[in-house]
Amino acid sequence: PFLTAAMSSTEQSPSPPLTNRSAEVRRDAIFDRWVLISPARARRPSDFKSHSPASSSASGNPNPKPSCAFCAGREGECAAEIFRVPPSSSADWKIRVIENLYPALRRDAEPPDPSDGLAAAGTGRCAVTGFGFHDVVIETPDHSVHLPDLSPEEVGEVLLAYKQRIFQLARLGSIKYVQVFKNYGASAGASMAHSHSQIMGLPLVPPLVSSRLDSMKKFYDMTGKCSLCEVQSEDILVCDTVHFFAIVPFAASYPFEVWIVPRDHTAHFHEIDHEKAVDLGGLLKLILQKLSKQLNDPPYNLMIQTAPFDLSTSCAPYTHWFLQILPHLSVIGGFEIGSGCFINPVFPEDAAKILREVDCS
Amino acid sequence: PFLTAAMSSTEQSPSPPLTNRSAEVRRDAIFDRWVLISPARARRPSDFKSHSPASSSASGNPNPKPSCAFCAGREGECAAEIFRVPPSSSADWKIRVIENLYPALRRDAEPPDPSDGLAAAGTGRCAVTGFGFHDVVIETPDHSVHLPDLSPEEVGEVLLAYKQRIFQLARLGSIKYVQVFKNYGASAGASMAHSHSQIMGLPLVPPLVSSRLDSMKKFYDMTGKCSLCEVQSEDILVCDTVHFFAIVPFAASYPFEVWIVPRDHTAHFHEIDHEKAVDLGGLLKLILQKLSKQLNDPPYNLMIQTAPFDLSTSCAPYTHWFLQILPHLSVIGGFEIGSGCFINPVFPEDAAKILREVDCS
Numbered sequence: 001p002f003l004t005a006a007m008s009s010t011e012q013s014p015s016p017p018l019t020n021r022s023a024e025v026r027r028d029a030i031f032d033r034w035v036l037i038s039p040a041r042a043r044r045p046s047d048f049k050s051h052s053p054a055s056s057s058a059s060g061n062p063n064p065k066p067s068c069a070f071c072a073g074r075e076g077e078c079a080a081e082i083f084r085v086p087p088s089s090s091a092d093w094k095i096r097v098i099e100n101l102y103p104a105l106r107r108d109a110e111p112p113d114p115s116d117g118l119a120a121a122g123t124g125r126c127a128v129t130g131f132g133f134h135d136v137v138i139e140t141p142d143h144s145v146h147l148p149d150l151s152p153e154e155v156g157e158v159l160l161a162y163k164q165r166i167f168q169l170a171r172l173g174s175i176k177y178v179q180v181f182k183n184y185g186a187s188a189g190a191s192m193a194h195s196h197s198q199i200m201g202l203p204l205v206p207p208l209v210s211s212r213l214d215s216m217k218k219f220y221d222m223t224g225k226c227s228l229c230e231v232q233s234e235d236i237l238v239c240d241t242v243h244f245f246a247i248v249p250f251a252a253s254y255p256f257e258v259w260i261v262p263r264d265h266t267a268h269f270h271e272i273d274h275e276k277a278v279d280l281g282g283l284l285k286l287i288l289q290k291l292s293k294q295l296n297d298p299p300y301n302l303m304i305q306t307a308p309f310d311l312s313t314s315c316a317p318y319t320h321w322f323l324q325i326l327p328h329l330s331v332i333g334g335f336e337i338g339s340g341c342f343i344n345p346v347f348p349e350d351a352a353k354i355l356r357e358v359d360c361s
Numbered sequence: 362p363f364l365t366a367a368m369s370s371t372e373q374s375p376s377p378p379l380t381n382r383s384a385e386v387r388r389d390a391i392f393d394r395w396v397l398i399s400p401a402r403a404r405r406p407s408d409f410k411s412h413s414p415a416s417s418s419a420s421g422n423p424n425p426k427p428s429c430a431f432c433a434g435r436e437g438e439c440a441a442e443i444f445r446v447p448p449s450s451s452a453d454w455k456i457r458v459i460e461n462l463y464p465a466l467r468r469d470a471e472p473p474d475p476s477d478g479l480a481a482a483g484t485g486r487c488a489v490t491g492f493g494f495h496d497v498v499i500e501t502p503d504h505s506v507h508l509p510d511l512s513p514e515e516v517g518e519v520l521l522a523y524k525q526r527i528f529q530l531a532r533l534g535s536i537k538y539v540q541v542f543k544n545y546g547a548s549a550g551a552s553m554a555h556s557h558s559q560i561m562g563l564p565l566v567p568p569l570v571s572s573r574l575d576s577m578k579k580f581y582d583m584t585g586k587c588s589l590c591e592v593q594s595e596d597i598l599v600c601d602t603v604h605f606f607a608i609v610p611f612a613a614s615y616p617f618e619v620w621i622v623p624r625d626h627t628a629h630f631h632e633i634d635h636e637k638a639v640d641l642g643g644l645l646k647l648i649l650q651k652l653s654k655q656l657n658d659p660p661y662n663l664m665i666q667t668a669p670f671d672l673s674t675s676c677a678p679y680t681h682w683f684l685q686i687l688p689h690l691s692v693i694g695g696f697e698i699g700s701g702c703f704i705n706p707v708f709p710e711d712a713a714k715i716l717r718e719v720d721c722s
């Protein structure tokens with residue numbers, strides 16, 4: 001079989017026929033990084049246990065109805081609430097946005113002086129105060145419900161909760177970039193099993209965001225086009241809707257990596273409106289269902305790749321937000337950490353074809 | 362306790378007293394990346410099982426004397442041998458350098474035309490043939506022996522085997538950079554439990570290497586000094602020898618990250634001589650023993666951070682190789698993948714103090 005056990009849905013179902021090409025080195029035009037696409041790697045043996053499904057990996061509560069601080073009725077065990085959806089004070093909330101009780105950045109610290117960083121750049125030691133916001137979005141009051149179990153409208157409401165929080169952070173002036181992300185499953189980093197995501201408001205533009213914008217600019221300068229507007233193509237398409245399309249990027253760093261891209265050329269995620277949020281909610285739900293069915297409920301990370309708040313108008317032509325979904329089927333090793341190159345054992349065109357054909361109806 | 366269970370050697374031993382500072386954002390001058398140092402994170406709860414020691418995580422062979430294709434006597438199950446140490450044809454080898462049976466790059470592919478990459482850069486799709494070398498270094502014939510079990514001289518011989526292979530790759534002309542790395546333990550990516558490392562000869566200079574050299578150049582342009590020559594300082598020092606010192610870098614991305622740096626300003630690892638290799642062997646052994654004792658045999662990655670083969674003389678003043686050791690105590694999540702910023706719950710000065718005080722005599 002072309003795919004390792006972890007990559008096919010069950011041991012019984014035969015892997016679909018796939019192209020049998022030899023290794024390639026591909027460059028991603030958005031992140032400007034290289035990946036080694038190498039099907040031979042999928043066949044190597046392992047002394048170690050393969051991954052178990054993400055939802056069964058919680059050592060958790062042996063009770064028939066497990067419960068945690070994120071569950072309805074235990075709101076008092078959480079850090080302060082920022083807002084809930086619907087916005088009444090009723091106990092029947094659907095979504096809660098709360099402060100992270102163990103924040104990586106502190107909202108009560110002094111925002112760094114913009115000159116701080118520069119001042120220290122000539123020394124080996126450069127540090128600023130750990131100012132910033134670190135919030136948690138509880139996506140459902142129910143411990144056993146996960147994001148793809150929600151309806152398209154409900155997933156849309158989670159996306160609109162992100163939007164609402166991003167607008168609040170934008171108004172502060174001290175925040176330069178907001179990273180929205182979700183960790184699902186222990187090997188994707190999750191420490192809480194209850195369905196949730198996180199929002200971090202950062203006092204600086206992270207390095208990967210700057211370099212992503214730089215390489216999108218390079219492409220634009222060369223072609224006069226936005227690299228993401230140009231990215232869609234039949235062979236890597238998974239599925240699409242009125243406002244969005246989902247692809248396995250041509251130089252995917254991870255096997256079965258999926259990007260959901262808005263058809264409209266827009267810089268910021270938080271420009272999304274209600275109709276588009278519900279449309280995206282349905283597509284995201286479908287992609288997560290396809291990944292879960294094909295890859296045996298894999299752990300995954302979801303990231304919103306958007307733009308800094310202060311974006312000069314000259315950047316607008318090449319800045320285009322998207323949503324990145326990375327199932328965890330292999331582990332990052334010393335090669336990836338050392339070189340920044342990735343090794344992907346599954347050709348993106350093959351991954352796209354497999355996901356296209358997964359039936360979730 | 363300041364450290365989570367995974368970070369202290371045993372539940373019984375009390376964590377040493379540590380500075381109680383609030384979060385900081387630090388910039389690393391070598392990789393030009395940001396890290397959030399945030400002690401509060403170490404206290405967060407988890408629904409998921411914590412890591413077990415790396416050496417017990419092999420599902421492996423229930424036999425009293427487990428054996429694999431890397432063991433003495435089973436050489437025939439491996440891909441072709443490149444050389445062995447000692448270099449006789451005797452069965453009593455100590456180290457074998459072999460081809461990887463499931464290579465990410467193929468030595469028999471056509472080396473890419475240097476103009477290939479450029480030609481395609483204006484399109485969304487840029488790919489070259491998967492040419493390159495992917496070798497395995499079997500560090501010992503014995504399945505149950507690990508790198509820190511070897512003597513300083515024997516660890517030095519492993520380092521000299523890397524050197525010998527790098528010189529062979531350098532002579533080809535088609536290889537631009539060599540990435541040496543080691544994965545220990547399943548969550549650090551290891552698929553084989555038998556002690557080994559890997560050597561990849563790449564037809565291009567990886568992005569992280571270019572950006573590391575760029576940021577070292579920036580520091581040099583600003584200060585007239587090499588950032589690594591300047592890095593040593595008492596508070597972050599773990600230990601040192603005649604030719605090397607080991608530090609926890611000021612802006613460590615991972616808790617208990619250690620760098621071993623040559624005192625002499627040298628660009629390439631493969632300039633190392635026999636005396637220095639044995640000296641480095643002893644220091645590497647000690648650091649791995651300290652990490653194992655303090656952190657309960659953690660999985661780790663080891664990377665040699667060196668320079669491309671073709672290095673113009675103008676780069677020499679700021680290029681300085683080093684060895685990077687990353688224990689895996691936390692998982693990379695969506696925040697790190699999305700932003701390229703890391704979250705480290707342990708202040709580097711505290712990690713250095715703890716490691717300094719671990720007694721391995």
Ligand SMILES: Nc1ncnc2c1ncn2[C@@H]1O[C@H](COP(=O)(O)OP(=O)(O)O[C@H]2O[C@H](CO)[C@@H](O)[C@H](O)[C@H]2O)[C@@H](O)[C@H]1O
Nearest residue numbers: 069078079100101102183189190191192691692694695696
């Ligand atoms: N009662 C309570 N009230 C409010 N908040 C509570 C709470 N109990 C727990 N929390 C917070 O809830 C969050 C749950 O987040 P996740 O499960 O996505 O992973 P976590 O952030 O722990 O770390 C993963 O993601 C980060 C960022 O990617 C990585 O640094 C890390 O290594 C990886 O394990 C935690 O940040 C925790 O602090």
Ligand SMILES: Nc1ncnc2c1ncn2[C@@H]1O[C@H](COP(=O)(O)OP(=O)(O)O[C@H]2O[C@H](CO)[C@@H](O)[C@H](O)[C@H]2O)[C@@H](O)[C@H]1O
Nearest residue numbers: 330331333334335430439440461462463544550551552553
């Ligand atoms: N009989 C035999 N003869 C010759 N070679 C043999 C062999 N049997 C197995 N091998 C090779 O031995 C190597 C063992 O390497 P590791 O245990 O360090 O991890 P691996 O490379 O599998 O993947 C880890 O490291 C890479 C690179 O960092 C990551 O891409 C990946 O996700 C992570 O799991 C494998 O590359 C395998 O192909």
